[in-house]
Amino acid sequence: MKTVRTPKNRARAAQEPAPREWSIAGVAAAGLAISAYLAIARLAGAGLALCEAGGGCDIVQSSRYAMFLGVPTAAWGVVLYGVVAGLAVAGLSVGRWLLVFGLAAAAVAFSGYLTYLQLAVLRAVCPWCVADAVVAAALLGVVLWRRPAERRRQTRPGRLVAIGGGAAVATVVLAAGVFVAGAPSGSAAYREALARHLTDSGAVFYGAFW
Numbered sequence: 001m002k003t004v005r006t007p008k009n010r011a012r013a014a015q016e017p018a019p020r021e022w023s024i025a026g027v028a029a030a031g032l033a034i035s036a037y038l039a040i041a042r043l044a045g046a047g048l049a050l051c052e053a054g055g056g057c058d059i060v061q062s063s064r065y066a067m068f069l070g071v072p073t074a075a076w077g078v079v080l081y082g083v084v085a086g087l088a089v090a091g092l093s094v095g096r097w098l099l100v101f102g103l104a105a106a107a108v109a110f111s112g113y114l115t116y117l118q119l120a121v122l123r124a125v126c127p128w129c130v131a132d133a134v135v136a137a138a139l140l141g142v143v144l145w146r147r148p149a150e151r152r153r154q155t156r157p158g159r160l161v162a163i164g165g166g167a168a169v170a171t172v173v174l175a176a177g178v179f180v181a182g183a184p185s186g187s188a189a190y191r192e193a194l195a196r197h198l199t200d201s202g203a204v205f206y207g208a209f210w
Contacts, residue, residue: 019092094155
């Protein structure tokens with residue numbers, strides 16, 4: 001039997017507490033853990049577990065792309081995943097779900113852009129960074145899977161494309177602008193190019209201090 005959506009029923013539904021989304025919170029917690037590990041390692045100048053010394057992880061972590069607006073790039077992931085996890089545990093109303101969806105779309109776009117920089121610019125791959133990108137994609141998938149059943153008009157596909165696409169484009173444009181503005185010039189650019197050449201050629205430094 002089909003339920004009639006009377007004003008009284010709609011008012012009762014509006015008063016019900018927003019459901020807690022533990023699946024979204026769990027995926028966000030995984031992303032938070034990886035991002036926190038990367039951020040702490042960058043601040044401490046420490047190597048990453050399961051990574052070869054001087055390999056892709058070290059190249060990526062020591063590059064200028066590992067810092068964003070004065071803090072480790074991964075620290076922004078900590079903030080984003082923390083906000084998503086907090087909202088999911090508090091309960092996702094339709095409005096909060098749309099916010100989480102926008103954040104997840106931004107995370108996927110930013111992770112995708114960073115992966116492009118690893119492959120095209122640094123020519124190195126950090127497995128931990130790739131894992132973080134996979135978590136971001138998984139988060140977006142889980143968020144879409146948990147799309148609110150009520151008020152589907154507010155979460156219709158066309159609106160989601162606009163919100164997700166807008167968040168993704170804005171994120172990539174902002175990231176590209178920040179990285180371009182912080183691009184090295186002159187002697188700094190030469191040192192970065194030399195370091196990349198030495199890394200690609202497998203050069204090893206031997207020296208002694210007296």
